Amino acid sequence: MEGPFDFTLTGVLTSVANPLRDAGVGILTVSTYDTDYVMVKQENIPKAVAALEASGHSVRWVGSSFRMSVNDLQVLAERFRTAVEAAGTTIHVPLPRILIQRVPGVSVYDPDSNEITYPSWEETPVTGKAGQERAAFQTGEAITGQQFFAGQFRYFFVHELSHWLQMQLPARRELKKVQDKYSLEAQANRVAVAFLASLPEERGFMERTVARFERLLAAKEKPLPEGESGRRYFNELYGKLGAEYPYFQYQMVLDAWRSPARADWSKALEDLRDAPVQ
Ligand SMILES: [Zn+2]
Numbered sequence: 001m002e003g004p005f006d007f008t009l010t011g012v013l014t015s016v017a018n019p020l021r022d023a024g025v026g027i028l029t030v031s032t033y034d035t036d037y038v039m040v041k042q043e044n045i046p047k048a049v050a051a052l053e054a055s056g057h058s059v060r061w062v063g064s065s066f067r068m069s070v071n072d073l074q075v076l077a078e079r080f081r082t083a084v085e086a087a088g089t090t091i092h093v094p095l096p097r098i099l100i101q102r103v104p105g106v107s108v109y110d111p112d113s114n115e116i117t118y119p120s121w122e123e124t125p126v127t128g129k130a131g132q133e134r135a136a137f138q139t140g141e142a143i144t145g146q147q148f149f150a151g152q153f154r155y156f157f158v159h160e161l162s163h164w165l166q167m168q169l170p171a172r173r174e175l176k177k178v179q180d181k182y183s184l185e186a187q188a189n190r191v192a193v194a195f196l197a198s199l200p201e202e203r204g205f206m207e208r209t210v211a212r213f214e215r216l217l218a219a220k221e222k223p224l225p226e227g228e229s230g231r232r233y234f235n236e237l238y239g240k241l242g243a244e245y246p247y248f249q250y251q252m253v254l255d256a257w258r259s260p261a262r263a264d265w266s267k268a269l270e271d272l273r274d275a276p277v278q
Contacts, residue, residue: 001035012036016057023051042137045145046130059126073098073118073157080161080195087266089168089273096164105131106245107156109163116160121149138219139212148212155209155253158195162188162272169273181238182231186252187272193256194268210257213250220247 001016013029013036020027020040025048028039040048049059077095085091097115105128108117121129132145139148166188178184196206223244224233234241234248241248261267 001038013038015055016052019051019055019057020048023047025051042133042145045133046127049126049130053126061126061129070098070100072154076154076158077161079199080158080165083195083198083265084165084269087269089165089269092168093164096161107153107160109160111163111167114164116157116164118157118160119149119153121146124149135216139215141212151205151209151212154205155192155196156249158192159188159249162191162195165191166272180231180235182234182248185234185249186255189249189252190256190259191268191272193253193262194265197257197263198265206257210253213253217247217250217254223247 001012013031016036016038017027017029020038025040025044030037030039052059077098081091081095093114096109097113099115099117100120101117101123105119105124107119109115110117124132129145129149132149134145135152136143136145136148163184166184193206196202196209223241224230230248230251237244256262
């Protein structure tokens with residue numbers, strides 16, 4: 001709680017504790033001379049934020065400032081292009097421009113502007129940050145929401161580079177018109193996994209990322225109705241999947257990782273070239 005408060009003002013603490021109690025969020029409080037600290041479990045952060053905002057409090061994130069390193073992303077992009085060319089694929093379009101800004105918790109490649117928009121932690125809304133805290137908790141590692149965010153979007157940056165690569169292929173120029181989004185996304189993940197898994201210096205990162213996605217999937221409710229095909233469900237509801245969208249992305253990453261050819265970069269590029277995508 002942002003103080004200092006007059007320490008006779010016990011009502012301030014009550015105004016925070018009550019909505020949390022009503023929302024079923026357990027708390028631990030520590031009172032100091034200047035202010036009170038109210039602690040909640042990491043997994044309960046989304047519930048706590050929602051309850052506090054609904055009762056008129058404003059919630060903001062404090063703590064270490066965090067800048068995504070654009071340089072790291074540019075280096076990854078250069079290495080990606082070099083690896084594609086080394087495997088004999090001609091590149092027609094320059095590497096995408098990288099924009100770091102608020103997008104609703106996702107990264108996006110836009111083939112029209114040839115830009116990858118990458119989410120910035122600072123500009124992510126409080127509810128989005130709360131969701132990342134919960135996901136961080138679900139990984140079972142002692143990591144913060146910021147750390148989870150940084151790792152997952154570093155992977156998805158390579159995923160977006162794979163969409164950029166898809167656009168290079170003559171038959172796929174018009175990515176937006178592709179009907180079978182499932183295949184498009186699965187291919188992007190296949191290429192991203194193969195790229196990272198084939199680089200010795202990225203293997204550790206990829207292993208960590210897969211382990212996190214695996215535990216998140218285990219913690220999430222499966223959106224797919226029993227007996228339903230993932231491809232059909234995904235394609236039918238594409239654009240309306242909302243919170244279910246990451247489930248499919250994580251599952252595709254796992255599928256690519258579990259394939260015996262996961263680190264076979266030339267095979268992944270070959271599949272990308274040859275697989276029919278309508
Ligand atoms: Zn994608």
